[in-house]
Amino acid sequence: MDRIRDQINATARRVPTWAVYILCLLPAPYFFYLAVTGNLGPDPVKPLEHKYGELALQLLIAGLCITPLRQHLGINLIRFRRALGLMAFAYVTFHLLVWAVLDVQTLGRVVEDIIKRPYITIGMAGFALLLPLALTSNNYAVRKLGVKWRKLHKLTYLAVFLGGVHYIWLVKGIQLEPLIYMAVILGLLALRLRGRKPSRIAA
Amino acid sequence: ADGLEPNSYEDITQYNNYYEFGTGKTDPARNAHTLTTSPWTVKIDGMVDKPGDYAMASIMEAMTIEERIYRFRCVEAWSMVIPWNGFELADLLGMAGVQSGAKYVAFETANRPDEMPGVRFPALDWPYVEGLRLDEAMHPLTIMATGIYGKPIPNQNGAPMRLVVPWKYGFKSIKSIVRITLTDQEPPTSWNKANAREYGFYSNVNPEVSHPRWSQASERMVGGGLFAKRQPTLMFNGYEEEVAALYEGMDLKANF
Numbered sequence: 001m002d003r004i005r006d007q008i009n010a011t012a013r014r015v016p017t018w019a020v021y022i023l024c025l026l027p028a029p030y031f032f033y034l035a036v037t038g039n040l041g042p043d044p045v046k047p048l049e050h051k052y053g054e055l056a057l058q059l060l061i062a063g064l065c066i067t068p069l070r071q072h073l074g075i076n077l078i079r080f081r082r083a084l085g086l087m088a089f090a091y092v093t094f095h096l097l098v099w100a101v102l103d104v105q106t107l108g109r110v111v112e113d114i115i116k117r118p119y120i121t122i123g124m125a126g127f128a129l130l131l132p133l134a135l136t137s138n139n140y141a142v143r144k145l146g147v148k149w150r151k152l153h154k155l156t157y158l159a160v161f162l163g164g165v166h167y168i169w170l171v172k173g174i175q176l177e178p179l180i181y182m183a184v185i186l187g188l189l190a191l192r193l194r195g196r197k198p199s200r201i202a203a
Numbered sequence: 204a205d206g207l208e209p210n211s212y213e214d215i216t217q218y219n220n221y222y223e224f225g226t227g228k229t230d231p232a233r234n235a236h237t238l239t240t241s242p243w244t245v246k247i248d249g250m251v252d253k254p255g256d257y258a259m260a261s262i263m264e265a266m267t268i269e270e271r272i273y274r275f276r277c278v279e280a281w282s283m284v285i286p287w288n289g290f291e292l293a294d295l296l297g298m299a300g301v302q303s304g305a306k307y308v309a310f311e312t313a314n315r316p317d318e319m320p321g322v323r324f325p326a327l328d329w330p331y332v333e334g335l336r337l338d339e340a341m342h343p344l345t346i347m348a349t350g351i352y353g354k355p356i357p358n359q360n361g362a363p364m365r366l367v368v369p370w371k372y373g374f375k376s377i378k379s380i381v382r383i384t385l386t387d388q389e390p391p392t393s394w395n396k397a398n399a400r401e402y403g404f405y406s407n408v409n410p411e412v413s414h415p416r417w418s419q420a421s422e423r424m425v426g427g428g429l430f431a432k433r434q435p436t437l438m439f440n441g442y443e444e445e446v447a448a449l450y451e452g453m454d455l456k457a458n459f
Contacts, residue, residue, distance in 0.1 A: 041229065042425045043218060044428065117417065119416055174326050
C-alpha cells in the first residue's frame, strides 16, 4: 500500500498542472463536435446540455476527493485542485450556456425559468456560489484573502450539494444515476465532518 | 394533418421513452429486442359483451390497417411527426362490444422482468397503466398503432400494438398493450400515480398550462439539429378543431 501511494505521489509530481487543464477541457469541444455532426442523436441539445452538467458534477466531486485522499491515504494531489475547480466552473458555465442559448433560446424565458422553476433556481444558486470561488482562484487572491480564502472556498460544499439536488430534481420518475451522485457527494462531505474533530483537539 | 414532414424512420425508432427498457433515450432501441411479441394476447375485459383473451393475430385479421401521419408531442417538450399504421381504437372496442354503463378505458403494458431490464428498478410503479375517457377512446383520431412507415412497429416503439392519442402528451400513448378494461371509474395512470402535481389524468397538449418544472409553450422538433429554433406548441397539439368539443365547459387548467 505504501509503495502504491509513493508511486502515485511521485508520478503526480511529474504531471504539470497545465496538462490537467488541457485534459479536462478536451471533452467540451469533443461533445460539441459530436452534437453538431448529429452523433448525439436526433435531439442533440439535451444530451449536450446534460453531458456538460455531468462533467461539471464529476469535476466538482473530483475536487472534493483531494483532501480525503491526502488525509486518509496520504495521496497528495493538492496541486491539481485549483485546475479541477476552475474546470468544474467552466463546465457549469458551458452547461448554463447550452441551456440558455440553444435550449430555452429567449432571455425572457430564461429569467422566467430561473424564477419559477425551483430545480433551475437551485442550479443557478449553485452557479452563483461558484462564481466568487472562480474569481478568487488565483495566487493574488489567495495571498490577499489569507484565512478568509479558506472560509470562502468552503462554499464549494454547498455548491456541489445544490448541484446534486438539481440533478435529482430534474429527472422524471425515480432514476438511479442522480441518486448515486448524491450518495457520493454526501459521503465526501461526511468525511469532512469526521475529519474535523481530531484537528480541533490538535489545535 | 396535411403538410407535415415526417421524421426519419431512424429518428422515430432510435429516440424513445420506454422506461421498461431504461430511462435513456437510446436504451429502448438497444434493449427492447429481448421482448417476445409473438405470440401476443390482449385481454379485453370489464364492461364488454365479449370479454376474453384476443390473439394479436386475430385482431390484425379483423382490422383494416391505414396510415395516419400525426404530430407527436412529448411532455418533455420535444416533438416528432410520425407516419403510423394502425386502426381506430373504436373498431377494436366495437369488436368486444362496449356496454352502456362503461365510461372509461384502462390500458396496461406488459410487465416482464425477464425481458424488460428497466422494470427491475422502480422508476415507476410497474406495470405501466394508462386510461382514457370513453369518448376520447372512441374518437376517430385515437388509434392503435401496429406499424411505422409501413413496417411492423419495432419493439422500442411499443410492439406489437400501442395506443396513439395525438392531442395528448406522448406518455398517454401506452405501449405493448396486454390488457384493455372497460370501466365506469376513472382508472389510475402511471405518471399521475408517480407525481400527481405534475401529470394529470387528461394530459392534453396545452401551451398555456406549464409543467411545474418547465414551460410547455414551445417545443424542440427532433431532427432539427443543435441550432434549430424552438417551435410554438399548438393547443391540443394542432388537433383543436377535431377534439376541443370533448372538453367543452371544462377548466383545462384544473383538469390538466
